[in-house]
Amino acid sequence: MDNSKNDRICGDGCSHEVNGHPACPELPEEEILYDLADLFKTFGDTTRIKILYALMNSELCVCDLAEIVGTSQSAVSHQLRTLKQARLVKFRREGKSAVYSLADDHVHTMLAQGLSHICE
Amino acid sequence: MDNSKNDRICGDGCSHEVNGHPACPELPEEEILYDLADLFKTFGDTTRIKILYALMNSELCVCDLAEIVGTSQSAVSHQLRTLKQARLVKFRREGKSAVYSLADDHVHTMLAQGLSHICE
DNA sequence: TTATCATATGTGCAGATGTTCATATGATAA
DNA sequence: TTATCATATGAACATCTGCACATATGATAA
Numbered sequence: 473m474d475n476s477k478n479d480r481i482c483g484d485g486c487s488h489e490v491n492g493h494p495a496c497p498e499l500p501e502e503e504i505l506y507d508l509a510d511l512f513k514t515f516g517d518t519t520r521i522k523i524l525y526a527l528m529n530s531e532l533c534v535c536d537l538a539e540i541v542g543t544s545q546s547a548v549s550h551q552l553r554t555l556k557q558a559r560l561v562k563f564r565r566e567g568k569s570a571v572y573s574l575a576d577d578h579v580h581t582m583l584a585q586g587l588s589h590i591c592e
Numbered sequence: 593m594d595n596s597k598n599d600r601i602c603g604d605g606c607s608h609e610v611n612g613h614p615a616c617p618e619l620p621e622e623e624i625l626y627d628l629a630d631l632f633k634t635f636g637d638t639t640r641i642k643i644l645y646a647l648m649n650s651e652l653c654v655c656d657l658a659e660i661v662g663t664s665q666s667a668v669s670h671q672l673r674t675l676k677q678a679r680l681v682k683f684r685r686e687g688k689s690a691v692y693s694l695a696d697d698h699v700h701t702m703l704a705q706g707l708s709h710i711c712e
Numbered sequence: 713t714t715a716t717c718a719t720a721t722g723t724g725c726a727g728a729t730g731t732t733c734a735t736a737t738g739a740t741a742a
Numbered sequence: 743t744t745a746t747c748a749t750a751t752g753a754a755c756a757t758c759t760g761c762a763c764a765t766a767t768g769a770t771a772a
Contacts, residue, residue, distance in 0.1 A: 507710050508703070509641045516633030517760075521625050534719060547761055549720055554760095568718045568769055578709040583628070585705055589698040590627050637730075654749060667731055669750055688739055688748045 514558040515582065519543060520551050523572075524579060527561065531573035634678040635702065639663060640671050643692075644699060647681065651693035 514520060522541040526532060532540070538548045552572060555561040560579050563572045574580065634640060642661040646652060652660070658668045672692060675681040680699050683692040694700065 504707075504710065505641050505645065506638055508706050509636055509638045511636075511706050511709060512632050512641070513636030516629055516631075516636040518626055518629045519760080521629040521632070525625060535717095544762070545719075546721090546763075550760075553720080565769085568716095570719060578705065578712075582702070582705050582709070585698065585702050586628050586631050587624075589631060589702070590624065592698075639730080655747095664732075665749075666733080666751090670730075673750080685739085688746095690749060 511558060514554060514560060515586070517551070519547060520555060523548065523551060523555065524560065524574065524583060527572060527574045528580060528583070531571050533566075533569040533571050537572065631678060634674060634680060635706070637671070639667060640675060643668065643671060643675065644680065644694065644703060647692060647694045648700060648703065651691050653686075653689040653691050657692065
């Protein structure tokens with residue numbers, strides 16, 4: 473414990489110089505962290521998780537999703553909008569229906585990673 | 593197009609029998625999906641993301657986190673509580689301070705996976 | 713054209729969430 | 743003991759969010 477105490481923000485016990493160097497003086501760009509939080513936020517709702525989970529098995533139209541998830545067509549449609557904006561799902565028109573599917577493998581991977589944390 | 597139309601929930605264009613079998617008739621246990629959404633929800637806040645990101649480099653006490661993240665001690669402490677409950681961080685007492693660190697490698701992995709989706 | 717089906721969207725509201733402020737707790741030092 | 747530092751916590755408040763409801767859009771069929 474040296475006398476450079478007043479260079480620090482905190483008192484003696486504080487780890488402002490962990491391992492001999494300043495501890496993480498800066499974070500990455502604000503915008504990246506904001507986008508990152510936004511991405512996780514999109515996963516962070518039960519209805520959306522159910523939709524994504526259902527789409528892991530096969531592509532599905534809105535009314536099927538509504539039945540599988542167990543909620544209204546309106547709620548599903550609203551959440552699909554959110555998922556589209558986050559580029560987690562894509563869709564195509566097929567007659568009267570709109571058939572949704574997962575946008576890419578990242579979604580699978582993130583869900584799997586989340587599950588592995590839950591189930592450990 | 594057969595006449596089993598009334599067994600279906602939707603009309604003709606609907607993909608209720610994708611690839612010849614019923615499309616994802618059921619979801620996993622409600623509780624698992626709820627926990628999964630909850631986990632992602634915990635990642636889904638800018639302040640918490642900043643905290644986790646800062647902890648990727650080194651363990652840190654609360655006041656250092658407050659300075660790095662750029663918010664009040666109270667806000668950080670409240671969020672650390674949330675992160676603790678989600679088992680994303682752990683801590684130990686060291687004198688007056690409480691030194692926080694990431695709970696395990698899952699956190700690293702999930703953040704990395706999220707970033708890779710953002711930056712593609 | 714009209715009717716119907718599938719989906720999307722605007723609005724309003726109830727519940728959830730994050731922060732601030734004040735205060736409590738817990739540890740150390742005098 | 744008292745004083746101070748570091749952290750935790752309770753409460754109030756403003757904002758955000760997901761859903762219900764009504765309605766609009768868009769495609770198909772009669």
